[in-house]
Amino acid sequence: MDWDDEYLEELYHKVIRLHDQSPYKFGEIKQNSEATLVVNNPMCGDRYKVWVEVNRDKIEIGGFFGYGCSISKAAGSVLLRATDGQFKEQSIALLRLFIAFIEEGEVAFLSHLDRGLAEEIKAFGGVQKFPARKKCALLIASGYLEWLIAQD
Amino acid sequence: MDLDDLNLKADFPIFQHFKKHNLPFIYLDSAATTQLPGVVINRLQQYFVEENASTNRGIYPLGWEATQRYEQARATVAKFLGASQPKDLLFTAGVTHSINLVALGYLEQKLKEGDQVVVSVMEHHANFIPWQRLCAKKGAQLLVMDIDPLTGVLEWEEDKYFGDRVQFIALGLVSNVIGNRQPIEKIAIRAREKEIPILVDAAQSLGDGVDLVGKLGVDFIAFSGHKMFGPTGTGVLWVSPHRQSGFEPVILGGGMVEEVNIRETSLAEWPRKMEPGTPNTAGALGLAKGLEYWMEHIGSLDYFGHLQKLQKEVVDFLMELGGVQVYTNLEDGRGILSFSCDWVHSHDLATFLGQKGICIRAGHHCAQPLMNRLSVESLSRVSLSYYNDGEDLELFIQQMVRAKNFF
Ligand SMILES: Cc1ncc(COP(=O)(O)O)c(C=O)c1O
Numbered sequence: 001m002d003w004d005d006e007y008l009e010e011l012y013h014k015v016i017r018l019h020d021q022s023p024y025k026f027g028e029i030k031q032n033s034e035a036t037l038v039v040n041n042p043m044c045g046d047r048y049k050v051w052v053e054v055n056r057d058k059i060e061i062g063g064f065f066g067y068g069c070s071i072s073k074a075a076g077s078v079l080l081r082a083t084d085g086q087f088k089e090q091s092i093a094l095l096r097l098f099i100a101f102i103e104e105g106e107v108a109f110l111s112h113l114d115r116g117l118a119e120e121i122k123a124f125g126g127v128q129k130f131p132a133r134k135k136c137a138l139l140i141a142s143g144y145l146e147w148l149i150a151q152d
Numbered sequence: 153m154d155l156d157d158l159n160l161k162a163d164f165p166i167f168q169h170f171k172k173h174n175l176p177f178i179y180l181d182s183a184a185t186t187q188l189p190g191v192v193i194n195r196l197q198q199y200f201v202e203e204n205a206s207t208n209r210g211i212y213p214l215g216w217e218a219t220q221r222y223e224q225a226r227a228t229v230a231k232f233l234g235a236s237q238p239k240d241l242l243f244t245a246g247v248t249h250s251i252n253l254v255a256l257g258y259l260e261q262k263l264k265e266g267d268q269v270v271v272s273v274m275e276h277h278a279n280f281i282p283w284q285r286l287c288a289k290k291g292a293q294l295l296v297m298d299i300d301p302l303t304g305v306l307e308w309e310e311d312k313y314f315g316d317r318v319q320f321i322a323l324g325l326v327s328n329v330i331g332n333r334q335p336i337e338k339i340a341i342r343a344r345e346k347e348i349p350i351l352v353d354a355a356q357s358l359g360d361g362v363d364l365v366g367k368l369g370v371d372f373i374a375f376s377g378h379k380m381f382g383p384t385g386t387g388v389l390w391v392s393p394h395r396q397s398g399f400e401p402v403i404l405g406g407g408m409v410e411e412v413n414i415r416e417t418s419l420a421e422w423p424r425k426m427e428p429g430t431p432n433t434a435g436a437l438g439l440a441k442g443l444e445y446w447m448e449h450i451g452s453l454d455y456f457g458h459l460q461k462l463q464k465e466v467v468d469f470l471m472e473l474g475g476v477q478v479y480t481n482l483e484d485g486r487g488i489l490s491f492s493c494d495w496v497h498s499h500d501l502a503t504f505l506g507q508k509g510i511c512i513r514a515g516h517h518c519a520q521p522l523m524n525r526l527s528v529e530s531l532s533r534v535s536l537s538y539y540n541d542g543e544d545l546e547l548f549i550q551q552m553v554r555a556k557n558f559f
Contacts, residue, residue, distance in 0.1 A: 008507055008558065012500070044499055045516035045523065045530045067529040069499040130503060 011126030011133070012070065015119070019074035024081035026073075028063035036062075039143035041135055046072050048140055050080070054151050057088050069136050071127065076140035078120050088148055095145040102127060102137045155450070155458040160539040163189045163449070167539070176509030178544045183328050183356055183488050183535030184513055185378045188442070192381055195441040199434045207433045208407050208424075222433050225440035232443040233373065233390055234363030240396070242426045243436045246387035247355045248278040250374035251322070253389055253426070254351055255282035257402045258372075259320050265291035270313045270321040272297040272306055273525045274330065277518040279322055279353040292319070301526050303481050304330035308339050314346050321348055325368075326356035329517045329531065331463075331488025332481035333360070340369040349395055355379055358537070359459055359486035361451060364390075371395045377435065381442030386435035396422050405429045450538050459487035462536045462545060469549050473556060479526065487536035490517070496559040498532040504558060508551045 029035070035049030046069060051062030061084040064076055079098060083091035097113070098121055100106040105128050110118045127133045161167040164187045170177035179187060199221075205214040207222045223238065230238040244250045263269070269283045273296050287294045295318070298307045304327055313321070321343055326333050336352055343350045351372035354364055358380050364373055372395065377386030391399065401408060401419065405428035410418040419425040463485050470476045470491055480489035493501065498514035505512055513533040516523045523529065534548070 005507075008504060011503065012558070043515065045520070046499075047529065069497040071500070133499075133503060136499065 007129045011130055013123040013126060015123035016070060016074040019077040020070035023073050023077035025061055025063035027065045029065055037143050037147045039139050041139055046139060048076060050140065050144060054088055059083050059086055059088060059091055071133055071136040072139045075124060075137045079141055079144065082117050092145065092148050095141050098141050099138060102134050155453050155455060155538055156541055164539055165190050165193060178510040178547050180534045180536065180548060181511045181513050182537035185384065186381050186537050189381055189445045191445050192438050192441045196383060196434050196438045199437055207431050218433055222431060222436055225436040228440035228444060229388055232362050232447060234366040235390055239423050240393060241388050241390040242423050243431060244387040244389050245385050246376040247353055247374045250387055250389035251279055251353065252282050253402055254372050255286050258399045260286060261398060261400060263290045263292050263319055266317060267292040267319045268295050268317045270295045270297060270318055272299065272323055274299050274304065274327045274519065274522045275324050276328055276353065279324055280521060283322055304332040306334050314342050314348060318348050321350040324353040326486045328356050328488065329490045329519050329522055329533065330479050330481060331486050332484045333486055336368050336370065356486060356488065359456055362447065377439035377442060381445055382439035383435050386432060386439040401425050401428060403428050455538055458538060459536055460485060462540055463487050463489060465545050466534055473552060479531065490531040490533045492528055492531050495556060498530045500559065501532050501555055504555045505551055510548055510551055
């Protein structure tokens with residue numbers, strides 16, 4: 001295996017492969033019900049719909065569905081699973097941590113998270129070597145964060 | 153002489169650069185932009201080192217010479233296109249600019265509520281959105297020709313596309329996704345019978361060689377320099393002489409006027425009135441040099457056969473690889489093909505191959521109406537040019553096999 005495969009292995013970490021193969025609540029939505037939010041990356045055509053509700057400050061994920069690469073799908077899966085049933089403020093904080101980690105490689109605050117979750121998030125660290133792919137990791141996170149902040 | 157034996161790569165410094173550093177560089181994205189031959193790069197450098205002056209303004213020798221050279225470049229492009237006179241073509245910033253000029257400077261003057269404009273579902277956004285917006289603004293209707301999704305062949309023969317309300321037809325010569333060449337000549341004959349002006353987006357016409365004006369029989373031809381061995385941000389709009397009188401400039405400024413006073417301005421003659429501001433002289437010289445390179449080094453060879461041979465090799469391989477759906481047309485292909493794999497998303501594939509120095513394009517290719525028609529969200533595309541050879545394909549094939557194992 002040559003050096004470039006190492007980066008590829010890192011990018012396509014097994015956590016990402018697993019979530020890509022069986023994403024959390026993917027396609028579990030009720031037919032015909034309006035999605036809460038739609039995110040898309042106009043550069044590549046990746047597009048997801050997310051069904052989510054906030055009831056008494058607690059998040060309920062209905063599911064998500066759409067089309068995109070393994071990184072965008074896996075990132076959506078990890079974040080939706082991690083925030084399902086959690087408080088809104090906590091989830092906003094988590095999404096911010098994730099975004100800072102992808103954008104800046106910021107790891108310091110990940111230690112505040114549950115260890116399993118921190119490991120899952122770190123699995124996306126491979127994008128640091130592929131800046132063009134950061135957008136993929138951030139696709140659902142950014143739209144979801146914006147939507148959560150707008151809920152009062 | 154076969155192009156394969158020519159080692160055309162030696163003419164393109166970028167291939168030498170990667171070779172010198174012992175890095176793989178398999179460039180399969182020429183439909184996005186072609187690499188530049190050394191002669192073009194040298195031409196640009198020579199202009200900036202020895203000849204730089206403002207075109208159309210200088211009285212001193214260097215300024216006057218810059219104007220001469222700019223007009224000489226126009227003449228070279230005219231020769232390539234088979235235009236009867238150099239003044240029939242305008243230098244622009246590319247196909248996008250050229251088409252918008254026609255939409256806003258030509259058709260907008262004429263289009264009325266209830267009129268129709270014809271495009272096809274396989275157009276690049278550059279040949280779709282300007283017409284769509286103009287129709288919306290004027291209350292006109294956009295008629296969209298369909299294609300056979302398997303071959304990309306246009307279904308153009310219906311009478312409605314040549315009806316009394318049709319004021320304009322705008323079609324691509326070669327699809328940047330499926331890569332097939334459309335029968336523009338036949339469509340143009342029908343359009344002429346009804347005196348409907350027709351524009352051709354010739355961005356991907358490098359495989360069609362010289363004399364597009366004579367071959368196609370259309371009213372407007374748009375192409376980009378950077379897809380024909382020239383620099384980015386350069387392009388051409390050729391306008392048939394009998395469509396020039398109805399054409400108004402869209403952008404106004406210096407260098408395009410007869411006389412300006414406080415009350416009014418009288419415009420210069422065509423083509424000066426259509427090229428306001430200080431032109432991209434170096435770009436025009438580079439573009440012309442790219443076309444000269446084509447005429448001198450490629451035009452006399454079996455260039456078309458070379459592209460088709462490589463294209464067929466890629467298609468045969470992909471079919472055999474399995475889990476791949478290929479979108480192309482081998483009979484009428486121009487070295488461009490797209491595909492989707494049921495085992496990997498196109499972006500993940502492009503990342504993998506990119507890491508191996510293989511450049512392919514992934515995404516919607518600025519052709520979302522076509523992607524919807526094909527019921528796909530995103531495709532991988534291989535597009536070949538004359539410098540590609542069997543060795544490029546060998547490495548592509550080798551890494552595709554590895555990619556399939558990896559994902
Ligand atoms: C068929 C087609 N039309 C138009 C364009 C736009 O060309 P440019 O970006 O040079 O204006 C392209 C380039 O991608 C193309 O492939």
